[in-house]
Amino acid sequence: MKLQQLRYIWEVAHHDLNVSATAESLYTSQPGISKQIRLLEDELGVQIFARNGKQFTEITPAGKLIIQLAGEILSKVDDIRHVADEFRDERSGTLAIATTHTQARYALPGVVRAFMRRYPQVSLTMHQGTPMQIADMVSKGEADLAIATEAMELFDNLVMLPCYRWNRCILVPRGHPLAEKEALSLQDIAQYPLITYVFGFTGRSKLDEAFSRENLQPKVALTAVDADVIKTYVRLGLGVGIVAHMAYDPKADADLVALDASHLFRDSVTRIGLRRDSFVRGYIFDFIHEFAPHLSREVVERTLKLRDKQEIDALFAGVSLPRY
Numbered sequence: 001m002k003l004q005q006l007r008y009i010w011e012v013a014h015h016d017l018n019v020s021a022t023a024e025s026l027y028t029s030q031p032g033i034s035k036q037i038r039l040l041e042d043e044l045g046v047q048i049f050a051r052n053g054k055q056f057t058e059i060t061p062a063g064k065l066i067i068q069l070a071g072e073i074l075s076k077v078d079d080i081r082h083v084a085d086e087f088r089d090e091r092s093g094t095l096a097i098a099t100t101h102t103q104a105r106y107a108l109p110g111v112v113r114a115f116m117r118r119y120p121q122v123s124l125t126m127h128q129g130t131p132m133q134i135a136d137m138v139s140k141g142e143a144d145l146a147i148a149t150e151a152m153e154l155f156d157n158l159v160m161l162p163c164y165r166w167n168r169c170i171l172v173p174r175g176h177p178l179a180e181k182e183a184l185s186l187q188d189i190a191q192y193p194l195i196t197y198v199f200g201f202t203g204r205s206k207l208d209e210a211f212s213r214e215n216l217q218p219k220v221a222l223t224a225v226d227a228d229v230i231k232t233y234v235r236l237g238l239g240v241g242i243v244a245h246m247a248y249d250p251k252a253d254a255d256l257v258a259l260d261a262s263h264l265f266r267d268s269v270t271r272i273g274l275r276r277d278s279f280v281r282g283y284i285f286d287f288i289h290e291f292a293p294h295l296s297r298e299v300v301e302r303t304l305k306l307r308d309k310q311e312i313d314a315l316f317a318g319v320s321l322p323r324y
Contacts, residue, residue, distance in 0.1 A: 001040065001043060001044075002036070002040075003073075003074070003077060004036060005036045005037065005039065005040040006040075006070040006073055006074060007026075007070075007074060008022070008026075008033050008036050008037055008040075009037055009040065009048055009049075009063075009066070009067055009070055010067060010070045010071055010074060011025065011026060012033065012037070012049070012056065013059060013063075013067045014140075017049065017055075017056040017057070017058070017059070019033055019034055019056065034054070037049070044066070046060070046062045046063075046066075047060050047062070047063065048060060048062065048063035048066055048067070049063055071140065071141070072277075074141075075141045075275070075277065075278070076277075078141065079277075079278065079279035082279045082281055083279055085281070089121075090281070090282050090283070091119055091121055091122070091283065092119075092121035092122060093121075093122055093123070093281060093283065094122065094123045094124075094125065095122055095123070095124045095125070095144055095145075095283065095284060095287060096124075096125045096126075096127065096142070096143040096144050096145075097124070097125070097126050097127070097143060097144065097145050097146075097147060098126075098127040098128075098129065098133070098134040098135075098137040098138055098142075098143035098145070098146045098147070099126065099127070099128060099134060099146070099147040099148060100128065100129070100130075100131065100134065100147075100148055100149075100225070101128055101225060101226045101227065101228075102227050102243075102244050102246070102247055103147045103148065103270065104126055104128055105227070105228070105247070106227075106244070106246045106247055107147075107246060107270070107291075107324065108126075108147070108291070111287070111290050111291045112124065112126075114290055115283075115286070115287050115290055118286070119283050119286075122283055125143075127143055130198070130225065131148040131149065131150040131152065132150075132154070134146045134147075134148050134152075134273075135148065135152040135154065135155050135158060135273060136155070138155075138158060138273055138274065138275060139155045139157055139158055139275065141275065141278070144274070144278070144280075144284055145272055145273070145274060145284070145287070145288070146158070146272065146273035146274075147163075147270065147271075147272055147273075147291070148270070148271065148273070149268050149269065149270050149271070150205060152271060152273040153309070155273075157275055157276050157277070158273040158274065158275060158276070159273065159274050159275075159276050159303055159304055159306070159312065160271040160272070160273050160312070161271055161272045161273075161274070161288070161292070161295055161299075161300065161303060161316075162269050162270075162271050162292075162316050162319070162321055163269070163270045163271055163272055163291060163292035163295070163321070164269070164270055164292065164321050164322045164323060164324045165267045165268070165269055165321050165322070165323045165324070166244055166245060166246060166267065166268055166269075166270065166323065166324040167244075167245055167261065167262040167265060167267050167268070168207070168242055168243065168244060168245060168261045168262070168264075168265050169242075169243065169244075169245040169248055169258040169259060169260060169261055170184060170189060170240060170241065170242060170258070170259040170260075170261050171230070171231060171234050171240070171241035171242070171243060171248065171253075171256050171257070171258055171259075172234065172240055172241070172256065172257050172259065173234065173235065173237065173255065173256060173257070174255060174256070174257055176240075176257065178192070178240065178259060179257045179259065181259075183263075184259055184260075184261065184264065185264070186210060186211060186214050186216055186264055187214070187216065189218065189240060189242075189264075190211065190216045190217075190218040190219075192239060192240040193219050193220075193221035193222075193238065193239035193240065194218050194219065194220045194221060194239055194240055194241075194242060195220075195221055195222045195223075195224070195230050195233050195234055195238060195239040195240065195241045195242070196220065196223060196230065196241065196242040196243070197223060197224065197225065197227075197230070197242075197243070198223045198224065198225050206265050206266050206267075206268050207242060207265060209266070210264055210265045210266070221238060221239040222238060222239060227243045227244065227247035228247075230242075230243055230247075231243070231247075231253060231256065234256060235255065235256070241256075242261070245258070245260075245262075245324075246324050267323075269321065270324075272288055272291065272292065272295070274300075274304065276304060276307075280300070280301075280304070282297075285297040285300060288300055292322075293322075294319055294321070294322075299315075302315070303315060
């Protein structure tokens with residue numbers, strides 16, 4: 001059994017069983033991959049992939065377990081390289097962050113600027129996606145950190161560190177009837193078509209919960225993953241926008257009115273997610289601390305050792321999170 005063979009089965013499984021696409025991504029030949037997979041199957045005495053002729057059609061039950069273990073082994077191999085990198089040169093390397101548009105656009109620029117000035121030799125990559133995609137990338141070892149509000153609790157191998165609290169605002173064009181209200185209610189908002197985040201995105205669940213508690217069924221006219229897209233359609237008069245308050249810029253959005261909605265919706269908490277079994281390089285600890293100053297290296301290391309979510313919640317129960 002060779003590491004190369006484990007890499008091949010892992011990559012084929014994550015390229016929709018397409019050996020040609022896998023070979024292209026690994027800069028090798030399709031016959032070479034097929035041969036090594038067959039040799040591994042012969043050695044193990046079980047099929048990893050079911051076939052129709054030369055085409056892989058599905059992963060066998062045994063193959064699913066073998067590929068899962070292969071992913072864990074490959075992750076540990078990467079950790080060995082990271083350890084070597086850490087002791088060889090602690091100020092250079094790579095950092096892959098998976099996050100949402102709102103975090104990348106509004107919460108992270110200052111943090112990234114400070115980090116890059118401190119670590120100019122670290123190559124930083126930022127992946128954007130839905131919370132589920134983000135968490136999945138870190139769960140699979142394709143990114144080092146996930147920064148999001150939703151979905152990460154669905155992945156057992158991720159540890160979630162609370163960073164800050166935030167709430168929402170209602171966006172309307174100047175002169176809109178809602179802008180004349182002294183104190184908004186959910187009933188007021190529900191009278192208008194809503195433009196907000198896609199479900200499962202940037203605290204959308206708290207929004208849906210609030211309307212449900214009041215037995216209201218608002219008309220969601222349009223959903224988007226991008227707060228700037230939401231603002232564009234509010235400007236067109238297509239509805240009332242509901243976005244994270246951090247997404248409102250008084251200068252750039254001077255043609256819109258931001259109405260406080262913190263009394264209508266429960267706070268959301270943005271978190272950083274890491275794999276439990278990952279090796280965390282020194283500069284990654286520094287990035288986390290820059291983003292959330294209460295998350296010192298000691299606190300992060302302690303949290304990574306905890307296995308139970310209730311233990312993690314208890315650890316942060318007395319921490320007063322900053323509000324964005």
